[in-house]
Amino acid sequence: MQHFLTTESLDRDQLIAILDTAESFTSVDGRNIKKVPLLRGKTIVNLFFEASTRTRTTFELAAKRLSADVLNINVNSSATVKGESLLDTLRNLEAMHIDMFIIRHHNSGAAEFLTQHISPGISVINAGDGRHAHPTQAMLDMFTIRRVKGEFANLRVAIVGDLLHSRVARSQIHALRTLGAKEIRVIAPRTLLPSHIEDLGVVAYQNIERGIKNVDVIIMLRLQKERMQGALLPSQHEYYHLFGLTRDRLAMAAADAMVMHPGPINRGVEISSAVADGEQSVILQQVSYGIAVRMAIMSMLAGN
Amino acid sequence: MKTEIINAHMVDPANDIDRVSNLYLHENTIAAVDAAPDGWQAEVTIDAKEHYIFPGLVDLAARMREPGQEHKATIATETLAAVSGGVTSLVCLPDTDPPVDSPAEIEFIQQRTHTTGHCHVYVIGALTKQLEGAMLTEMAALKEAGCVGVSNLLHPVTSNLVLRRAMEYASSQDLTLFFHPMDHDLKANGCIHEGLSATRMGLPGIPSAAETAAVGSCLALIEQTNVRVHFCRLSTQRSLQMLERASFDGAPVSADICAHQLFLHDNDIHDFDGNYHVLPPLRGKADMQGLRRRLCNDIIVGICSDHQPHEPDAKLAPFAATEAGISSLETLLPLTLKLVEENVLGLADAVGLLSHKPAKLLAIDAGTLSPGASADLCIVDPKLEWRLDAQTMISSGKNTPFLGQTFTGKVTHTFVAGRLAYQLKQ
Numbered sequence: 001m002q003h004f005l006t007t008e009s010l011d012r013d014q015l016i017a018i019l020d021t022a023e024s025f026t027s028v029d030g031r032n033i034k035k036v037p038l039l040r041g042k043t044i045v046n047l048f049f050e051a052s053t054r055t056r057t058t059f060e061l062a063a064k065r066l067s068a069d070v071l072n073i074n075v076n077s078s079a080t081v082k083g084e085s086l087l088d089t090l091r092n093l094e095a096m097h098i099d100m101f102i103i104r105h106h107n108s109g110a111a112e113f114l115t116q117h118i119s120p121g122i123s124v125i126n127a128g129d130g131r132h133a134h135p136t137q138a139m140l141d142m143f144t145i146r147r148v149k150g151e152f153a154n155l156r157v158a159i160v161g162d163l164l165h166s167r168v169a170r171s172q173i174h175a176l177r178t179l180g181a182k183e184i185r186v187i188a189p190r191t192l193l194p195s196h197i198e199d200l201g202v203v204a205y206q207n208i209e210r211g212i213k214n215v216d217v218i219i220m221l222r223l224q225k226e227r228m229q230g231a232l233l234p235s236q237h238e239y240y241h242l243f244g245l246t247r248d249r250l251a252m253a254a255a256d257a258m259v260m261h262p263g264p265i266n267r268g269v270e271i272s273s274a275v276a277d278g279e280q281s282v283i284l285q286q287v288s289y290g291i292a293v294r295m296a297i298m299s300m301l302a303g304n
Numbered sequence: 305m306k307t308e309i310i311n312a313h314m315v316d317p318a319n320d321i322d323r324v325s326n327l328y329l330h331e332n333t334i335a336a337v338d339a340a341p342d343g344w345q346a347e348v349t350i351d352a353k354e355h356y357i358f359p360g361l362v363d364l365a366a367r368m369r370e371p372g373q374e375h376k377a378t379i380a381t382e383t384l385a386a387v388s389g390g391v392t393s394l395v396c397l398p399d400t401d402p403p404v405d406s407p408a409e410i411e412f413i414q415q416r417t418h419t420t421g422h423c424h425v426y427v428i429g430a431l432t433k434q435l436e437g438a439m440l441t442e443m444a445a446l447k448e449a450g451c452v453g454v455s456n457l458l459h460p461v462t463s464n465l466v467l468r469r470a471m472e473y474a475s476s477q478d479l480t481l482f483f484h485p486m487d488h489d490l491k492a493n494g495c496i497h498e499g500l501s502a503t504r505m506g507l508p509g510i511p512s513a514a515e516t517a518a519v520g521s522c523l524a525l526i527e528q529t530n531v532r533v534h535f536c537r538l539s540t541q542r543s544l545q546m547l548e549r550a551s552f553d554g555a556p557v558s559a560d561i562c563a564h565q566l567f568l569h570d571n572d573i574h575d576f577d578g579n580y581h582v583l584p585p586l587r588g589k590a591d592m593q594g595l596r597r598r599l600c601n602d603i604i605v606g607i608c609s610d611h612q613p614h615e616p617d618a619k620l621a622p623f624a625a626t627e628a629g630i631s632s633l634e635t636l637l638p639l640t641l642k643l644v645e646e647n648v649l650g651l652a653d654a655v656g657l658l659s660h661k662p663a664k665l666l667a668i669d670a671g672t673l674s675p676g677a678s679a680d681l682c683i684v685d686p687k688l689e690w691r692l693d694a695q696t697m698i699s700s701g702k703n704t705p706f707l708g709q710t711f712t713g714k715v716t717h718t719f720v721a722g723r724l725a726y727q728l729k730q
Contacts, residue, residue, distance in 0.1 A: 087621075107621070108507050108624065112575060113576060113621065113622045116575070129622070131506030133506065170503075170504070170506055195503060195509060196503050199503075200503065
């Protein structure tokens with residue numbers, strides 16, 4: 001692998017290799033000195049055209065634990081960032097002899113675009129492009145699922161919420177399919193389901209009680225506040241009433257169902273605090289596994 | 305100057321000719337077909353054995369970017385690209401900078417064509433001032449300056465009331481309305497057909513209903529006003545069905561399709577390649593096949609290039625941030641010949657859709673090889689294989705998804721008003 005852009009193009013062995021490598025890095029987290037020298041002397045740039053706290057910091061930590069030098073560049077996303085300036089930004093940074101770019105951008109395909117114009121030898125990791133893909137998030141979710149459940153083959157997984165705008169969900173669906181999950185369900189009102197979503201190999205439900213029945217894994221998606229009023233959804237209140245994950249609804253899933261969320265959480269909008277903080281929730285584990293998974297991907301791209 | 309082209313396979317659908325014949329050109333007109341006029345002494349003889357002669361092609365839509373966007377292309381570069389592809393008459397569209405909304409821009413284009421152009425250029429004027437969709441242009445003045453129709457292109461018209469009035473006013477000036485159906489509310493920020501590809505790539509989709517809803521409301525206005533409307537660049541088969549039905553009921557409608565919609569569908573878009581970014585978007589495969597099946601219907605009066613040359617920077621961005629459009633003058637004829645090869649169209653029907661049918665829509669003297677007509681024609685080597693390369697493309701715009709593809713059949717000579725405007729370098 002030179003780049004890591006999407007989970008769609010990877011086969012099962014590649015996904016498993018990432019999970020296995022990440023497993024080996026989880027021990028680094030527990031050490032007193034949390035560094036390994038795998039990327040010593042390498043320069044990694046976090047190039048973020050969209051605001052992010054969690055993803056950027058975990059990438060930064062992951063890079064530092066691999067002993068790389070890290071540069072964070074946040075480009076104001078409120079200004080219209082045109083293609084030329086994306087390319088110009090890239091060219092300028094390239095001149096500084098960067099080894100790896102981690103890019104987040106509001107346009108789908110931005111990371112792919114970068115790989116088409118970058119000098120050979122430089123790696124690109126997609127940290128989220130438009131609605132297209134967020135493959136490192138999906139891989140840390142897969143890692144979390146495997147840690148808790150062991151195998152994918154018998155799992156029923158439900159993804160609940162704003163699938164229309166979610167790059168996380170798309171990457172999760174591809175990864176879950178390749179890893180052999182038994183059934184993938186997507187649950188949302190019709191306005192938040194992309195067209196032809198079922199052709200990706202999932203079953204769509206517009207009713208959470210039916211969709212959640214007997215599932216082993218529940219992945220809640222974040223619903224952005226600005227999307228809660230207007231033509232997509234009438235109100236926050238009605239959304240929670242129809243799709244919020246409450247204790248009563250969680251009880252309809254398998255008894256040992258795990259609850260996930262890529263964060264940040266809107267408590268009382270998509271998930272109740274009781275569930276988010278409850279014993280079936282693995283939301284905080286997801287965050288800490290994020291570092292190990294990103295270390296794994298970075299070190300694999302660097303040829304380790 | 306007397307030129308004769310002998311032994312050619314002549315295809316002139318307007319005159320029902322599809323056979324080996326000879327053509328005689330005198331000055332700027334066609335002097336005779338089959339047999340030479342009395343006392344004929346040719347100064348130039350072209351033996352076109354095993355070549356086709358077609359009427360010069362008439363392209364209903366080709367941007368040349370002049371005035372105002374000369375960094376993309378010019379009348380000089382694009383009319384040369386046109387004749388290299390057998391096009392001898394093209395229609396340029398009003399979305400220049402400034403837009404063609406007054407006689408001044410038309411006169412500028414005519415002037416530049418006169419001094420730098422290689423083929424006939426016709427102008428469609430703006431339907432509304434600045435293409436802003438609110439105030440009508442001075443259509444009588446546009447017509448007097450020579451425009452062949454009016455259009456707001458894909459710029460929204462603010463309401464159906466404005467559209468109705470524009471239709472009626474254009475009709476009272478005997479100007480054809482070239483209507484590009486797009487419901488901009490339904491389109492929203494879409495940049496690709498709403499379907500599985502859009503979902504996979506995470507790109508906002510444009511539903512088919514964005515086109516059919518606009519077709520539907522325009523048909524309602526046609527029924528109300530009985531104004532003739534030409535529908536441009538249809539991308540869904542449902543739109544065509546609606547127009548066929550309306551035409552059957554007596555509505556005065558016609559339509560055209562651009563060549564790339566007959567060869568590409570949304571599933572072809574790969575690697576977020578901005579060269580596939582067009583408006584209307586490449587639809588699903590079923591639509592593409594549906595458009596192909598309906599090409600022979602009478603309401604279709606043209607296959608056009610919808611040529612939109614861009615500078616490289618316009619496509620150097622992630623898909624949604626690229627400018628839409630394909631540089632397509634040089635692939636119009638090769639793609640249409642491919643339809644013949646694939647048995648979608650007969651040769652005469654294909655040539656008709658590129659020549660006399662669009663000429664008739666525009667009411668211009670073009671598209672036939674009748675004696676007395678303007679000597680606009682192209683000679684085509686049907687067996688010549690060639691590859692479309694950025695280096696050898698003549699248009700300033702190299703933005704096409706067909707780069708690297710091999711085609712069979714190439715224009716060897718193009719005559720515009722009796723003058724040899726293009727000859728393929730051997």
